[in-house]
Amino acid sequence: xxxxxxxxxxxxxxxxxxxxxxxxxxxxxxxxxxxxxxxxxxxxxxxxxxxxxxxxxxxxxxxxxxxxxxxxxxxxxxxxxxxxxxxxxxxxxxxxxxxxxxxxxxxxxxxxxxxxxxxxxxxxxxxxxxxxxxxxxxxxxxxxxxxxxxxxxxxxxxxxxxxxxxxxxxxxxxxxx
Amino acid sequence: xxxxxxxxxxxxxxxxxxxxxxxxxxxxxxxxxxxxxxxxxxxxxxxxxxxxxxxxxxxxxxxxxxxxxxxxxxxxxxxxxxxxxxxxxxxxxxxxxxxxxxxxxxxxxxxxxxxxxxxxxxxxxxxxxxxxxxxxxxxxxxxxxxxxxxxxxxxxxxxxxxxxxxxxxxxxxxxxxxxxxxxxxxxxxxxxxxxxxxxxxxxxxxxxxxxxxxxxxxxxxxxxxxxxxxxxxxxxxxxxxxxxxxxxxxxxxxxxxxxxxxxxxxxxxxxxxxxxxxxxxxxxxxxxxxxxxxxxxxxxxxxxxxxxxxxxxxxxxxxxxxxxxxxxxxxxxxxxxxxxxxxxxxxxxxxxxxxxxxxxxxxxxxxxxxxxxxxxxxxxxxxxxxxxxxxxxxxxxxxxxxxxxxxxxxxxxxxxxxxxxxxxxxxxxxxxxxxxxxxxxxxxxxxxxxxxxxxxxxxxxxxxxxxxxxxxxxxxxxxxxxxxxxxxxxxxxxxxxxxxxxxxxxxxxxxxxxxxxxxxxxxxxxxxxxxxxxxxxxxxxxxxxxxxxxxxx
Numbered sequence: 135x136x137x138x139x140x141x142x143x144x145x146x147x148x149x150x151x152x153x154x155x156x157x158x159x160x161x162x163x164x165x166x167x168x169x170x171x172x173x174x175x176x177x178x179x180x181x182x183x184x185x186x187x188x189x190x191x192x193x194x195x196x197x198x199x200x201x202x203x204x205x206x207x208x209x210x211x212x213x214x215x216x217x218x219x220x221x222x223x224x225x226x227x228x229x230x231x232x233x234x235x236x237x238x239x240x241x242x243x244x245x246x247x248x249x250x251x252x253x254x255x256x257x258x259x260x261x262x263x264x265x266x267x268x269x270x271x272x273x274x275x276x277x278x279x280x281x282x283x284x285x286x287x288x289x290x291x292x293x294x295x296x297x298x299x300x301x302x303x304x305x306x307x308x309x310x311x
Numbered sequence: 312x313x314x315x316x317x318x319x320x321x322x323x324x325x326x327x328x329x330x331x332x333x334x335x336x337x338x339x340x341x342x343x344x345x346x347x348x349x350x351x352x353x354x355x356x357x358x359x360x361x362x363x364x365x366x367x368x369x370x371x372x373x374x375x376x377x378x379x380x381x382x383x384x385x386x387x388x389x390x391x392x393x394x395x396x397x398x399x400x401x402x403x404x405x406x407x408x409x410x411x412x413x414x415x416x417x418x419x420x421x422x423x424x425x426x427x428x429x430x431x432x433x434x435x436x437x438x439x440x441x442x443x444x445x446x447x448x449x450x451x452x453x454x455x456x457x458x459x460x461x462x463x464x465x466x467x468x469x470x471x472x473x474x475x476x477x478x479x480x481x482x483x484x485x486x487x488x489x490x491x492x493x494x495x496x497x498x499x500x501x502x503x504x505x506x507x508x509x510x511x512x513x514x515x516x517x518x519x520x521x522x523x524x525x526x527x528x529x530x531x532x533x534x535x536x537x538x539x540x541x542x543x544x545x546x547x548x549x550x551x552x553x554x555x556x557x558x559x560x561x562x563x564x565x566x567x568x569x570x571x572x573x574x575x576x577x578x579x580x581x582x583x584x585x586x587x588x589x590x591x592x593x594x595x596x597x598x599x600x601x602x603x604x605x606x607x608x609x610x611x612x613x614x615x616x617x618x619x620x621x622x623x624x625x626x627x628x629x630x631x632x633x634x635x636x637x638x639x640x641x642x643x644x645x646x647x648x649x650x651x652x653x654x655x656x657x658x659x660x661x662x663x664x665x666x667x668x669x670x671x672x673x674x675x676x677x678x679x680x681x682x683x684x685x686x687x688x689x690x691x692x693x694x695x696x697x698x699x700x701x702x703x704x705x706x707x708x709x710x711x712x713x714x715x716x717x718x719x720x721x722x723x724x725x726x727x728x729x730x731x732x733x734x735x736x737x738x739x740x741x742x743x744x745x746x747x748x749x750x751x752x753x754x755x756x757x758x759x760x761x762x763x764x765x766x767x768x769x770x771x772x773x774x775x776x777x778x779x780x781x782x783x784x785x786x787x788x789x790x791x792x793x794x795x796x797x798x799x800x801x802x803x804x805x806x807x808x809x810x811x812x813x814x815x816x817x818x819x820x821x822x823x824x825x826x827x828x829x830x831x832x833x834x835x836x837x838x839x840x841x842x843x844x845x846x847x848x849x850x851x852x853x854x855x856x857x858x859x860x861x862x863x864x
Contacts, residue, residue, distance in 0.1 A: 161517065166509055173516050180523040187531030208383065209530065212479050216523055219486045223519075226493055227512060233500045234509065243513065244506045246579040248645060 142186045150186065153179030166231035166241040170224060177220040181213045317366040318374040321387045323359040324397055324470035327352050332463035345459045346412055352463055353405045356470065360397035367394040368825065371839035373476065381840050382537045386476035390836060391826035392674060393473045396602055399678050400473070402808060403594050403685050404466050406801040410689055411458070411587035413797025414696075457494065465491035465591070472599045476840060478526050478536040481603060485522065485567070489515050492596060495588045496580065503583045511580035518566035525559035532556065539840035542610050542833045557612050561604065561622075568600025570659060571629040574652045578636065581651075582644035582701075586692025589644065593651050594685030598677055601658045605673065608662055609830045622663035623753050630656030630764040637771040643691050643701045646775055650727060650768055651684055657764075660757050661742050664749050671827035672741030675820055679726075679734040679812055686723040686805040690716065693798060694779065698788045703775060707784030715799070717780045722806050724776060726813075728769035734812040737820070739765060 153175050160172025188209025193200045195207035231241040331352035338344045366372050371390035375381055389397070468488025475481040493515070497508035530536055532552050533544040545553055562573075569577040577597070581589050612618075633653025640646040658680070661673025693716055694709065695701050710717045726733040739761060746758040812819060829835050 161513075166513075169513055173513075173520070176520045177523075180520055180527060183524060184527040184530060187527050208536075212526070212530075212536070215479070215483060219483070219490075222490060223486075223493075223516060226490065227516070230493075230497060230505065230509060230512065233497075234505050237500075237502050237505060243509045246507075246510070248640075248642065249579065252639060 141190070143190060146182060146186050150179050150183045153182065164242045166227065166234060166243060169243070170227045170231060173227070174220070174224060177216070181216055181220070184209055184213050184216070317362065317372050320359045320362045320366065321372055321374045321389050321474060322376060324356045324401065325387070325467050325474065327355045327359075328463040328467040328470070332460040332467065335463060336457075336460040339456045339460075342456065345456065349408055349412075349459045349463060350405070353401065353408055353466060356466060357398065357401040357405055360394060360401045363389045363394040364391070364398050364822075367391045368822075371829065371836055373839045381476070382535055382540045385480050386537070386840060387474040387480075388476040388538075388836070388840065389474055390829050390839070391822065392602075392605070392830050395674065395678065395822060395826055396473045396598070397470060399681050400469050400595050400598075401466075403681055403805065404462075404469075404591060406805045406808075407587045407591045407594075407685065407689070408462060410590075410692070410798050410801040411462075411585070413795045413801075414585075414587065414692075415458070458498065461491050461494045462591075464488075465495065469595055469599060473602060475538075477538055478529055478541065482519075482522055482526055485599070485603075486519060488596065488599065489519065492592060496584045496592070498585060498588065507580040507583040510576055514566060514576040518563050521559060521566070522563035525556060525563055528552075528556050528559065537840070538606075538610055539837045542837055545611055546614075553612070554617055557607075557618060560607050561618065564600045564603045564607070565625075566600075567597065568604060568659075569597050569629075569652050569655055570625050571632050571652070571656075574629065574633065574655075577652055578645055578648040581648045582642065586688060586695060590685045590688035590692065593648065593688050594681045597651065597655055598658075598681055601655065601662070601673075601677060604659070605662050605670070605830065608665070609670065610833050610836060613665075613831075613833060619663055619665060620753060622659055623757055626656045626659035626663055627757055627760045628656075629653065629659060630760055634764050634767040634771065638767060638774075640771075641703050643694065643703060643706075643775055643779065644688070646703075646771060647684070647687055647691065650771060653764055653768065654680055654684075654727070657739065657742055657761060660761065661745065664745050664754065665831075666745055666749065667824070667827050667831050668748060669742065669745030670831060671820065671824040672738060672745055674823040674826050675734075675741060675816075676738035678819065678823070679738045679809070682805055682809045682812065683723045683726045683735065686802060686809055687720070687727065689798075689802040689805060690720045690723070693719070693794055693802060696798070697792060697794060703778040705786060706779040706788075707782050708780075708788070710780040712788065713794075716794075719799075719802055719806055720780065721776065723809055724772040726809055728772050729765045730769070732813060734809065734816055737813070737816050741820070 157172045157174075157176030157179060160168045160175065163169060163172070188206035192205045193202040195204040195210075234241040331348050335345045335348045338348070363372060367389050368391065371388050372394075373381075373386055373388050376385045376387060379385070465488050468484055468486075468491055470484075471487060472481055472484030475484050493508065493512050496511055497504045526536060529541065532548050533541060535541060535544065545556075566573045566576075581592055584592065630653050633649050633651075633656065637646050637649035637653060640649060654676075657676055658673045661669045661676060664670075691701055694706070697713055697716065698706060698709070700706060722733075726735045729735040729739045743758050743761060746754045746761070
């Protein structure tokens with residue numbers, strides 16, 4: 135049995151590293167086009183890494199055609215699939231970058247509006263939402279407490295208009311009894 | 312192989328939506344045909360998934376696709392966990408499809424999207440002419456109707472991810488569903504959606520690359536990507552390399568599942584999509600990530616000690632940070648997105664404990680959460696349609712204006728918060744029990760954290776309930792618009808499914824327990840893929856010939 139040399143080629147590994155490094159650098163940019171280029175580089179880096187994982191190149195992987203060690207067909211099949219996927223996604227991101235350019239005249243990834251809003255509220259130390267209970271009504275708390283009525287007491291129609299409780303009629307009458 | 316065995320059911324949830332998507336795209340001029348195709352396709356998926364749920368009880372159902380035997384060819388595996396996830400996702404997808412069709416019928420076009428130049432022209436043309444002439448105008452102005460095909464491809468991707476028997480097929484499944492989700496999220500290409508979409512797409516692309524690199528490393532280290540074979544080979548490789556691979560996979564799935572600190576993209580991007588799209592994303596996409604974590608953690612890395620503590624801490628952070636975000640929100644959709652992130656923490660808690668009881672509870676919780684979260688987002692879609700806004704500051708008095716809507720919101724909201732006796736409560740109790748049984752200090756912290764999160768969830772949804780339904784309205788809401796039955800019906804059905812999970816909690820929990828047992832015990836899985844300890848699966852190329860060179864690590 136002839137076993138394929140599985141020690142990877144240094145040059146390929148170095149290429150993978152360089153592709154990833156430049157890909158990450160570009161991915162950190164704001165412009166979608168650069169992000170896309172970064173994605174392409176990293177995608178190619180990942181594909182190359184899988185190829186390297188399959189071992190060194192050998193004869194075409196056709197059983198019985200040759201006695202030399204064959205290349206690993208599985209790695210190639212996987213890489214083909216992922217190349218197609220990368221291609222489709224690149225097309226989509228390009229379209230999205232173009233649409234962004236149509237709408238704004240640039241293709242930069244924008245900040246989230248809601249996050250910015252909440253951050254501003256935090257700086258201003260304002261409540262994040264309107265709350266009728268928390269709103270100030272204008273009067274002090276003492277005035278509000280005084281204004282509270284006894285809701286259990288029976289309403290006295292005669293005393294209501296002038297607001298003065300007559301002795302002996304209300305619960306709060308007191309000394310008249 | 313017998314064509315009419317249960318194994319025939321396994322590829323259907325992937326194949327049928329894919330073919331239907333092609334057909335729907337070809338027939339884009341005939342709306343009615345598209346609708347029929349989509350509904351029929353997803354009904355077939357639900358039926359097949361129901362069949363698989365029954366069949367998988369006896370043990371995992373495996374098919375070697377195209378007759379190629381397992382480790383070299385692609386195989387699909389439906390064990391109880393996959394089958395259960397398939398069934399729930401099928402039901403949810405069908406409900407959301409019906410809902411979105413009714414929304415389309417009632418609106419003529421997507422109403423929540425600001426009118427672009429094209430739709431303005433279309434509206435003008437439609438208003439001025441009789442219905443018979445509409446068809447020609449539509450053909451000229453509207454782009455190819457892509458919603459149905461894309462939705463079906465999303466369904467196929469989700470099914471493929473659940474059924475995948477090898478790591479690379481899982482990657483392909485993820486890519487299928489992600490590509491569909493990019494299109495659905497940026498539907499119509501409006502200013503808002505392009506902004507939210509670019510964040511979502513860039514983050515998702517990064518996670519895909521991380522996943523791909525992890526697949527490459529797995530292949531380099533073990534010479535296979537078949538999960539059953541990996542389960543056999545991974546224990547033998549260098550522990551450091553194994554830990555690195557495990558970490559990379561967790562990183563890739565963690566971004567998809569929106570685990571803190573990898574969750575910031577979710578609340579920014581989900582709320583801007585059309586309501587049904589947000590609903591299906593919230594229900595399914597993050598759960599696919601959780602499923603992938605559960606599958607890889609239990610099958611490939613059963614000795615989990617190294618990352619167990621890390622996962623537990625991350626689960627706690629996800630719960631607390633997510634729910635604190637929800638409390639601060641003013642927009643109902645964003646509030647729900649944050650609760651979604653927060654409750655992912657519960658599932659990760661269950662997965663990280665890695666006992667059969669905790670895994671069963673996590674599986675039950677996933678099923679519960681898919682239905683409830685989707686139902687809530689659909690209700691919010693109804694609220695938006697009724698009132699034109701989802702801002703809590705502007706909503707109010709809906710309990711008197713739309714009592715039916717109030718009930719539809721209240722039931723899943725309470726279910727989400729975990730009020731007894733609803734299914735959310737049962738799932739949480741299961742997780743808490745598992746945490747207590749584990750008994751470590753960290754597990755106790757998690758137990759307390761879960762309870763606090765549950766209370767804060769209750770606070771967040773009750774606040775939404777008070778402000779939107781109970782309190783008087785600050786401004787006058789627009790005049791009543793009738794909500795079409797086609798939208799209310801699927802929402803009510805999904806709410807009913809959520810309640811039904813409570814009623815059927817006993818059998819469901821038993822099934823989740825069985826799924827957990829089968830997941831925790833990797834041997835059943837390996838045995839199903841490679842019967843009788845063979846080196847190959849059951850496909851036609853099942854002979855290991857002399858000149859085949861196995862790539863050894």
